[in-house]
Amino acid sequence: MSNSKLRHVKKGREAEKVGGIRGRLRILLLACGLVLLIVLLLFLLPKPSSMEKHKATWLWDTSMIEDNTNSILSFCEEQGVDVIFLQVQKKVTLDHYRSFITAATTKGISVHALDGTPDWAYKKKRSEGNDLLKWVIDYNNGSVDGARFTGIQFDVEPYQLQRWKRDQNEVVREWSDNMDSWIAEGSSHGLYMSAAVPFWLDETRAADGSESLSRWMIRKFDAVAVMSYRDSGQGMYDLARNELKQADKLGKSVWIGLELARSKEGAHVSFFRKDVPIMEEEMKTANRLGEEHPSFAGIAVHHYEEWQSKVASTESQKQDRK
Template identity: 40%
Template sequence: MKTIATPRKFAVLLAALLLCSLLVGPFVHAESGSVSKARTTWLWHTALIQTDSSELLDFAKSQGVGILYLQISTKVDLASYRSFIRQATEMGIEIHALNGAPDWALETSRPKLDAFMTWIRDYQRSAAPEEKLAGIQVDIEPYLLPIWKTDYAALVNQWQNNINQLVAQASDIGLPLSAALPFWLDNYKVPDSEQSLSSWMISKFDSVTLMSYRDSAKAIYDTAKTEFAEGEGMNKKIYTGVETKPSKEGNSITFYEEGIDVLNEQLVLLEQMGGSHSSFGGIAVHDLVGWMDLALQKVAQ
């Protein structure tokens, strides 16, 4: 994966990017400076908030991002979280705590989930109003574990139990809980039930972000149609995900080869197509650093 290696280079290139956007217009077809909850993104490179918070948030705002999923790392000091979230709040961008791993579906990993939620609870209690988190997202992906193929029912039952625990804890903290999920869970059933696994998941979370990674609006929309229908029946929001980083699964998964201009064209089309569903929440771009790299490639040309 191509990433921005140094803060100094990061700042210089981003300054050029933002200058370019002023000269030729914003990369997204949105009102200048506006943000919307319909545009979201992930930030896994948490350490960057200690050195490049303004650059990250300026880019996010320039793209109309209204929600940023920030992975929580205990290696990052609390003062950096407070400062970053305060800056984001001033820009109208919500910060949602992000974490997860495949083994978070296992009952033996319950202490990891509890530690994550305890960190959020403690942080919220000590943060000023403008420094508080606005939500939580989990990215668990247990289908990457060998047990998915060897004992599906046992794994899913544990996954469900852990999700129920997360839902209860998020409710106690007073924050909405969302999840990143693959688009194909509608092909699987809840053990000993006719309910689709995607439907069960949608029913539990306040919103769901599908990893519906394809390199055209129509292909992305087609992967999400079943979940849109399920979400409509529950009055839940479904976000469609797009990929900007290189993918080992093939070029059709990501916009990395097509570039920022094609990405922006397809995002607009996807918003138009998704808008026909009341359950369509918006688009999630994976991830912020990959998105910035894609935009910087255009500036460098």
């Protein structure tokens, strides 16, 4: 073979080698670019909130625990509920309470006694709150670990009464005195004390005028559940933001409330007409916003009966479409 032909063959082989290297480099660069794109997308996509498994719910129809303990707790476990506010109804036997709370405890769910009426804010009605405390304390003293109430939530809403309009300052004073008494008694027996509060309570002055009533209540109670009822996660958070900021400074806890029941105040107050997937996405939004606050305890869903019914209806519709 002539020298010229040899040089031509060598150049061809070198070109093939260079082409092969360039091809492999292109493939490597494309692979690196793809990996970088995936990492970037994972970074930009909304991250699951660490608080999605820390929900609370109110259970008003206590008679349900007599025959439906397993279904109630299974649902709560599936939905990430770890706190149940259970209304105290004395027609339900102590054994049913013990059975329910014991089963809840094994699933990592704490149960708080719940009760209150608007007129419990009055001085003359303080005894009714005292009766609730005595019932819970006596019940706990007669029950073993794991079957006891973790705390008490007071749901006292005196602004629903006519007297609030004409004599608000005095109602606030009597209400505050009652709460002081109840908190002292409950705390002395190791109970976690909380209250359900409206979102606008930060616009009302405390009895002594030195701070807002919401800040006073957050300072006194271990936690509050803010009834920040709106049909969007952003809206719920916006209504609870002041209470969250106050609780951040005071080292207390705040649940952001979500309403599922039909409301006379308008469709914007509740998820009653919203589909479950939409509601769940809005819950995630509220969680992501709320978890920026050290005080955020999770979403509190009002209430279990509506929630379970809504989810069950959605599941039934899915089955019907199959």
